[in-house]
Amino acid sequence: MKKAKLKAHPTLPKAPTGIQGLDEVTDGGLPRGRPTLVCGSAGCGKTLMAMEFLVRGATQFGEPGVFMAFEETAQDLAANVASLGFDVPRLVAQKKLLIDHVRLERSEIQETGEFDLGGLFVRLNYAIDQIGAKRVVLDTVECLFAGLPNPGTVRSELRRLFRWLKDKGVTAIITGERGEGMLTRQGLEEYVSDCVLLLDHRVAGQVSTRRLRVVKYRGSMHGTNEYPFLIDREGFSVLPVTSLGLDHEICTERISTGVERLDAMLGGKGCYRGSSVLLSGTAGTGKTSMAAHFVNAACARGERCLYFAFEEPPRQIMRNLRSIGLNLTQWVDKGLLRFHASRPTLCGLETHLATMHQVVSQFQPHVVVMDPITSFTAIGEIVEIKAMLTRMVDFLKARRITAFFTTLTHSGDILEGTETDISSLIDTWLLLRDIELSGERNRGLYVLKSRGMAHSNQIREFLLTSHGIELKDVYVGPGGVLTGSARLAQEAQEQAVRVLEGQEIEVRQRDLERKRQVLAAQVAALEANFAAEEAEVRRGIGQLQQREARLQQNRLDMADSRQANGAGAAKRQAKP
Amino acid sequence: MLMKKERSATKRPAKGLADEPWQLCLYVAGQTARSLAAFANLKRICEEHLGGRYQIKVIDLLKNPQLAEGDQIIALPTLVRRLPWPIRKIIGDLSNTESVLIGLDLRPPTPGGHHHED
Numbered sequence: 001m002k003k004a005k006l007k008a009h010p011t012l013p014k015a016p017t018g019i020q021g022l023d024e025v026t027d028g029g030l031p032r033g034r035p036t037l038v039c040g041s042a043g044c045g046k047t048l049m050a051m052e053f054l055v056r057g058a059t060q061f062g063e064p065g066v067f068m069a070f071e072e073t074a075q076d077l078a079a080n081v082a083s084l085g086f087d088v089p090r091l092v093a094q095k096k097l098l099i100d101h102v103r104l105e106r107s108e109i110q111e112t113g114e115f116d117l118g119g120l121f122v123r124l125n126y127a128i129d130q131i132g133a134k135r136v137v138l139d140t141v142e143c144l145f146a147g148l149p150n151p152g153t154v155r156s157e158l159r160r161l162f163r164w165l166k167d168k169g170v171t172a173i174i175t176g177e178r179g180e181g182m183l184t185r186q187g188l189e190e191y192v193s194d195c196v197l198l199l200d201h202r203v204a205g206q207v208s209t210r211r212l213r214v215v216k217y218r219g220s221m222h223g224t225n226e227y228p229f230l231i232d233r234e235g236f237s238v239l240p241v242t243s244l245g246l247d248h249e250i251c252t253e254r255i256s257t258g259v260e261r262l263d264a265m266l267g268g269k270g271c272y273r274g275s276s277v278l279l280s281g282t283a284g285t286g287k288t289s290m291a292a293h294f295v296n297a298a299c300a301r302g303e304r305c306l307y308f309a310f311e312e313p314p315r316q317i318m319r320n321l322r323s324i325g326l327n328l329t330q331w332v333d334k335g336l337l338r339f340h341a342s343r344p345t346l347c348g349l350e351t352h353l354a355t356m357h358q359v360v361s362q363f364q365p366h367v368v369v370m371d372p373i374t375s376f377t378a379i380g381e382i383v384e385i386k387a388m389l390t391r392m393v394d395f396l397k398a399r400r401i402t403a404f405f406t407t408l409t410h411s412g413d414i415l416e417g418t419e420t421d422i423s424s425l426i427d428t429w430l431l432l433r434d435i436e437l438s439g440e441r442n443r444g445l446y447v448l449k450s451r452g453m454a455h456s457n458q459i460r461e462f463l464l465t466s467h468g469i470e471l472k473d474v475y476v477g478p479g480g481v482l483t484g485s486a487r488l489a490q491e492a493q494e495q496a497v498r499v500l501e502g503q504e505i506e507v508r509q510r511d512l513e514r515k516r517q518v519l520a521a522q523v524a525a526l527e528a529n530f531a532a533e534e535a536e537v538r539r540g541i542g543q544l545q546q547r548e549a550r551l552q553q554n555r556l557d558m559a560d561s562r563q564a565n566g567a568g569a570a571k572r573q574a575k576p
Numbered sequence: 577m578l579m580k581k582e583r584s585a586t587k588r589p590a591k592g593l594a595d596e597p598w599q600l601c602l603y604v605a606g607q608t609a610r611s612l613a614a615f616a617n618l619k620r621i622c623e624e625h626l627g628g629r630y631q632i633k634v635i636d637l638l639k640n641p642q643l644a645e646g647d648q649i650i651a652l653p654t655l656v657r658r659l660p661w662p663i664r665k666i667i668g669d670l671s672n673t674e675s676v677l678i679g680l681d682l683r684p685p686t687p688g689g690h691h692h693e694d
Contacts, residue, residue: 103648110679113614113668118605118652119637119644126641148651148667 018056021238040199058096065135070143104147209348228350258297261471267453281432299331303366314339442483617670
């Protein structure tokens with residue numbers, strides 16, 4: 001009958017818990033009007049989760065709640081959750097919350113015959129009706145087994161209670177202590193079968209991690225994985241990080257890495273927004289400095305940056321970066337940059353992940369830096385770290401946050417392998433490498449891969465100067481890659497050759513000029529000679545012509561004087 | 577008033593209850609067969625062992641649910657001995673007379689007490 005009802009209502013009505021992440025994992029909350037079993041070992045946060053369910057129900061969803069406590073008194077409960085910012089006494093005063101402490105003392109109770117748990121029903125019913133409760137918590141109902149004789153009766157009465165809760169239409173959380181080989185010590189999961197949540201608190205390698213799993217949820221989709229959860233100042237938060245897929249929205253915007261030459265190497269525009277950048281390198285190759293440039297550029301664009309530092313305290317990072325001319329303190333002061341520093345060994349991987357999620361969700365950064373991710377190897381297996389980073393990368397991608405990871409490789413490792421083997425997750429992989437040559441170590445930067453852009457295949461020499469990172473062309477020649485002073489020497493040599501060649505050209509040009517001048521001089525001299533000769537010749541011709549004319553005149557005068565011809569006579573006669 | 581009586585009762589041991597009448601409270605929920613049986617059993621035991629020195633108050637939690645919290649009532653029926661001090665609580669339909677007598681401190685839980693019952 002129940003099943004038929006479920007089929008008729010494909011969307012099961014749900015009561016949102018308001019607990020961060022839990023509603024995502026359960027696809028909307030706990031089954032409305034039904035009991036949910038929350039089981040787990042001692043100290044795993046059952047009571048807290050239940051209380052937060054009620055408090056959030058009362059404050060956020062207008063659903064008053066009844067907390068029936070079998071273990072703690074109302075005062076203790078209120079005091080315990082006060083540190084999470086839950087003002088239980090105020091809610092109680094406002095009649096939004098009612099705490100009924102059920103005290104059972106086995107030694108005070110003598111059994112004298114058949115009994116039922118009618119008193120519990122009456123109390124619960126009275127409490128629910130008093131404030132019009134929509135939510136109920138029974139914490140921990142298994143105390144009844146210890147407090148009352150005849151477990152058989154208690155068992156059947158509990159079965160009746162859960163049915164009664166359902167009929168009453170309240171959304172209930174029933175907590176149960178984890179038992180050997182089963183979810184609860186008394187097998188409550190047999191009775192509360194609509195939704196079962198399992199809380200776990202595991203210690204591996206002296207590091208504890210809290211996890212939550214939806215064991216079952218009838219009639220609803222739910223995440224099936226174990227999700228890490230945190231209990232901190234804001235209460236309970238579950239991180240549905242494994243539920244992420246690969247259908248992120250993709251951005252074509254490019255952002256600068258903060259190093260101009262590097263942008264040039266990455267197709268001239270830098271990396272994509274929302275992509276993941278991995279910078280791997282051996283110790284002391286300047287990974288943090290590069291990360292700082294990235295951060296600096298982002299902050300200068302007015303974007304928020306979140307810097308997870310796992311090895312150095314923030315002040316030290318900022319101090320050290322001042323030596324290469326980067327002032328990150330100004331961004332911290334402006335609220336654009338936030339550091340979150342913690343030792344990897346502080347808590348388990350999951351908790352780290354959970355914390356990072358929380359901080360990211362709060363700060364809403366544009367850029368996240370994790371420096372370095374390899375330090376997690378101290379607390380986890382490579383596979384686990386990879387899984388965690390996958391989730392982190394997915395999480396950040398889904399929010400279009402550009403991620404910048406640094407990873408420490410050891411010299412002698414295979415170049416294309418990182419300690420954590422996450423290269424496949426990474427869109428842009430930069431490699432910083434020591435280049436050891438002629439007695440000195442220098443840094444070389446490669447772009448190992450960069451998805452979706454034409455990136456440079458060149459090695460650049462990477463210099464840390466007082467005004468930041470500089471990338472230089474390295475000398476690649478028959479002698480191999482030259483960096484540092486070898487590169488400088490090579491450059492000097494080339495310079496010398498260039499000077500020599502320049503001089504040679506100059507000499508030749510001068511020679512040519514000189515030749516041209518000589519030629520011109522010769523031409524001028526020849527022309528002058530010719531002119532002189534010409535003048536001489538012309539003068540000679542003129543003299544000859546004058547002489548000829550004079551001779552002619554002379555001949556005429558002679559004939560005239562001889563009156564050798566009439567014309568001369570006539571001429572002379574006519575003359576006077 | 578009640579408190580005063582309880583305090584005066586504390587000075588006396590349970591067995592020397594010559595003058596003070598017993599105050600017994602029987603919690604039930606409605607007139608069920610079990611609650612009726614419990615009341616009948618209680619009445620019989622009191623008559624047999626206490627003579628006239630007792631008062632029985634029956635509290636129906638269906639009518640007065642707010643009273644359940646004060647005596648921390650979970651199981652029903654529950655019999656609470658308010659006086660003489662200390663407070664005793666026994667649950668069930670009181671069909672096991674021996675247990676009731678032990679629970680009410682009318683008989684120490686020793687094997688020697690058995691022949692009385694026969």
